[in-house]
Amino acid sequence: MKEVRQPRYQQIAILIAEKIVHNELKVGQKIYARSTLATTFGVSSETARKAISVLGDLGIVDSIHGSGVVIASRQKAQEYLGQYQEVKSIQDLQTEILKSVSRQQKELANFSSILDKLVGQTEHFQKSNPMTPVEFELAEASEKLGKTLGEMSLWQNTGATVIAILQNDELVISPGPYATINQGDTLYFVGTSDTLQILQNFFYTKD
Numbered sequence: 001m002k003e004v005r006q007p008r009y010q011q012i013a014i015l016i017a018e019k020i021v022h023n024e025l026k027v028g029q030k031i032y033a034r035s036t037l038a039t040t041f042g043v044s045s046e047t048a049r050k051a052i053s054v055l056g057d058l059g060i061v062d063s064i065h066g067s068g069v070v071i072a073s074r075q076k077a078q079e080y081l082g083q084y085q086e087v088k089s090i091q092d093l094q095t096e097i098l099k100s101v102s103r104q105q106k107e108l109a110n111f112s113s114i115l116d117k118l119v120g121q122t123e124h125f126q127k128s129n130p131m132t133p134v135e136f137e138l139a140e141a142s143e144k145l146g147k148t149l150g151e152m153s154l155w156q157n158t159g160a161t162v163i164a165i166l167q168n169d170e171l172v173i174s175p176g177p178y179a180t181i182n183q184g185d186t187l188y189f190v191g192t193s194d195t196l197q198i199l200q201n202f203f204y205t206k207d
Contacts, residue, residue, distance in 0.1 A: 009050035012041050014084055016055060020077040029071050031061070055080075133163060134196055137186045142203040150177030158198045164188040 006014075019025040031037070038048040052069055055061040058080055062072045138145065144152055155161060165172045165179060166186040172179065181187070189195065 008043055009047045012051035013054040017060060017077040017080050020071055020074055021081055025071050027071050027074055031069050133188045133190055135186060135188055136196060136199050138183055141183050144203055145181055145183050148178050148180050158202050160189040160191045160195050160199055162187050162189045
């Protein structure tokens with residue numbers, strides 16, 4: 001993220017104003033000639049001239065023809081620094097907000113990546129662990145109920161291997177093909193990731 005930088009002449013104007021506020025440069029005192037000022041700050045004469053021009057426009061210094069530049073007002077130098085600090089604070093706040101937004105975007109992207117990995121690993125686990133049982137409650141009536149597992153060819157039609165049936169609060173483990181399935185029963189089965197949907201369609205989708 002690119003930071004906003006002040007022009008060099010404004011930076012020099014601020015430095016001179018600070019010296020005035022701290023009484024390093026006093027009202028009525030002459031300051032360096034522009035060429036000397038340019039050498040002191042390592043800038044061109046034009047940059048030094050712009051810095052003095054800014055201070056002159058604000059009434060902080062006076063450019064007296066034939067006498068050079070004279071410090072005119074410590075109070076106005078103080079006001080200038082105050083305004084500068086307010087602007088700088090706003091710019092700093094804007095920079096921090098932009099940095100915060102950038103961090104949040106990166107964190108969100110990282111979270112999304114982690115979530116994608118988690119979903120992928122979960123799907124892989126389900127596919128690679130087909131013995132994890134799934135529960136399916138037959139809460140509603142169906143024309144297929146009242147038949148045995150063998151009569152409805154449940155495994156052949158759905159791919160679900162029923163490992164237990166909960167009937168009237170009694171758990172029947174490893175039911176055979178003659179086990180009858182009724183409304184209110186809960187099937188515990190193993191299969192693929194889409195077996196549950198196939199079972200729902202098998203019992204509750206009319207032919």
